[in-house]
Amino acid sequence: MDVHSPFDHRPDRDMGEALREVLTAPDDDAFVRRVLARVGAAPTSWWEVLDTWARPGIAAAIVLAALMGFLLGRSVGTGSQSVALDEPIQAVAEGVGVAALFTAARPPDVNAVLTAANGSD
C-alpha cells in the first residue's frame, strides 16, 4: 500500500484505483460507435443552434446599430423640425411677460397659460 499524504504531489495509486473502479463505465467501444454515428448529424440542442447563429447574429447587430446611429444623427441634425420645449414658454412670455411669470407670488392660471401657448387668445 502506498503511504501518501494529501500534500503529496505524486499521483496516489490506491486513490486512483478506487476512483477508476467507481467511475469507469463498461464498453468503451460501444460508446465510440455511438459518438461516430452522431458525427455529421444536424445539431439538435438549442445551444448548438444558437452557437451556429452567434457570429452572423453579432455582425447583423453591429450593422443595425450603425444604421440606427446614422439615422439618429441625421434627425438630430435637422433641428428645425424638432420640437423645442422652450417654445410654449416663449409664447406665454410674449403674452403675459417674462417678469410676471417669474415674480408673481402665485402660479399663473393654467388655462391662461395653455390658451396663450396655443395662440388662440
Next chain:
Amino acid sequence: MRKEEVQDAELAARALAGDRDAFGALTSRYAAQARRVARAVLRDPEDADDAAQDGFLAALRHLGRYDPARPFGPWLMRIVANAAADRRRRLRVRQTEALSPLAASADPGPADLTDRRAFRAAFEAALQELPERQRIAVVLFDVEGYSHAEIAQVVGVPEGTVRSDVFHARRALRAPLAAWRPTKE
C-alpha cells in the same frame, strides 16, 4: 511534446480536414477518460455518457480552435467537463437525487461482497459530496495522471488552486478509502 501528443496533434489535423477515421482514433483514445470526467461531474452513468458525447461532438466542431502545439487531452477534457457541467445545470431543475444502482441494490450476497458494495457506495457518496471542481481535479490527477498545470488548463483556475483542490479532495476521500482497502481482493 510526448510522442502521444504529437500523434494527437496529427490526428486532430486530419480530423479537421474531414478524416472520420482520425476522429474515431481520437475518440477511442480518450473515450474512457472523457467518460470518467463526465461521470465525476454527473452521477448518473447515462447522463455522463450523453455529456461525454456532447463533448466529443463539440470538440469536432471546434477543432479549428485547437492549438496543435499544446496537448490535446486537457483541451478535450475542458470541453467535456463544460458539457457535463452544462448538462448538470439543466438536469438540476428536474433531477431528484437517485440512489446509485449499487447502493440501491437489494441482492443478497456473501458478506464480503455486501461489505464491498457498502464501502464502494460510501466512497462514491463521499466523492459526490465534494465540490465539482475538486472531483474533476482529483480524478484527472490520481486517475489520468495529469499535471497540476494541465488540470489548471482544464478547470480554468490557477495551478495553486488545483493543488489545493487535490489536497482537499484527497483528505475528504481518505477515510472511506481506508475502510474500502481491506475489502479489496
